[in-house]
Amino acid sequence: xxxxxxxxxxxxxxxxxxxxxxxxxxxxxxxxxxxxxxxxxxxxxxxxxxxxxxxxxxxxxxxxxxxxxxxxxxxxxxxxxxxxxxxxxxxxxxxxxxxxxxxxxxxxxxxxxxx
Amino acid sequence: xxxxxxxxxxxxxxxxxxxxxxxxxxxxxxxxxxxxxxxxxxxxxxxxxxxxxxxxxxxxxxxxxxxxxxxxxxxxxxxxxxxxxxxxxxxxxxxxxxxxxxxxxxxxxxxxxxxxxxx
Numbered sequence: 670x671x672x673x674x675x676x677x678x679x680x681x682x683x684x685x686x687x688x689x690x691x692x693x694x695x696x697x698x699x700x701x702x703x704x705x706x707x708x709x710x711x712x713x714x715x716x717x718x719x720x721x722x723x724x725x726x727x728x729x730x731x732x733x734x735x736x737x738x739x740x741x742x743x744x745x746x747x748x749x750x751x752x753x754x755x756x757x758x759x760x761x762x763x764x765x766x767x768x769x770x771x772x773x774x775x776x777x778x779x780x781x782x783x784x
Numbered sequence: 785x786x787x788x789x790x791x792x793x794x795x796x797x798x799x800x801x802x803x804x805x806x807x808x809x810x811x812x813x814x815x816x817x818x819x820x821x822x823x824x825x826x827x828x829x830x831x832x833x834x835x836x837x838x839x840x841x842x843x844x845x846x847x848x849x850x851x852x853x854x855x856x857x858x859x860x861x862x863x864x865x866x867x868x869x870x871x872x873x874x875x876x877x878x879x880x881x882x883x884x885x886x887x888x889x890x891x892x893x894x895x896x897x898x899x900x901x902x903x
Contacts, residue, residue: 710872710899718891760828769816770890
C-alpha cells in the first residue's frame with residue numbers, strides 16, 4: 670500500500686521557469702511533510718518541510734503548499750536553476766513511537782532543468 | 785554542527801557472506817537513529833530505528849539486523865547476504881528532545897549512503 674505517491678517519475682523544466690513537483694498521500698493521520706533532494710549515489714538532502722497546521726511554507730526559491738482536504742502536497746521552485754536537477758522525494762510522518770518519527774517516502778520525481 | 789558518516793561507501797559481497805555497515809553521528813547526543821534502504825528505481829524504505837542504546841525496532845521482516853552499541857553509533861548487519869539485499873543503504877539521525885517524549889516535526893538528516901552489491 671503506497672501511502673505517499675509521486676505519480677510523475679520525471680519532469681523537465683526550462684531554466685528560469687517554475688518547477689512544480691507534486692505528491693499525494695492517503696493517510697489522514699500524516700501531520701508533517703518534508704521534501705528531500707537527492708543526487709545519484711548520495712544521501713538525500715533536506716529541503717523544506719511543512720506541518721499540517723499550515724498550508725504554505727517558504728524558504729528562498731522553495732515553497733511547499735499543503736492541501737489537507739485533497740491530501741495533496743506540492744513543491745514550487747522558482748526560478749529553476751541547472752543545479753536543481755536531481756531526484757526529489759516527498760515524505761510524510763504520523764508515527765510517534767517512543768519518540769521516533771517514521772517517514773514514509775514517495776517514489777521520487779527526477780527533475781531536469783534545461784538551459 | 786552535527787555530522788553523520790557511514791561506511792563503507794561501496795561494498796561488493798558474495799551471496800552468503802556477512803555484512804557490517806557502520807554509522808556514527810557527531811555533534812549531538814541521544815539522537816534517534818534510522819536505517820533506510822533504496823532499491824533500484826524505488827523510494828526509501830525504513831528498515832530499523834532506534835531511540836536509545838540497545839533499543840532497536842524493526843519495520844520489515846528481513847535478512848538484516850541492527851545494533852546500537854553506543855549512543856551515536858548504529859550498525860547494520862547480516863550473517864548471510866542474499867542477492868535481494870543489494871541496494872543503497874542510508875543511515876539517518878534526528879534530534880531528540882530530552883524534555884518531550886514526542887518528536888513532533890523534527891527533520892531527519894541522512895548520511896552519504898552505502899552501495900551494496902551482492903553477487
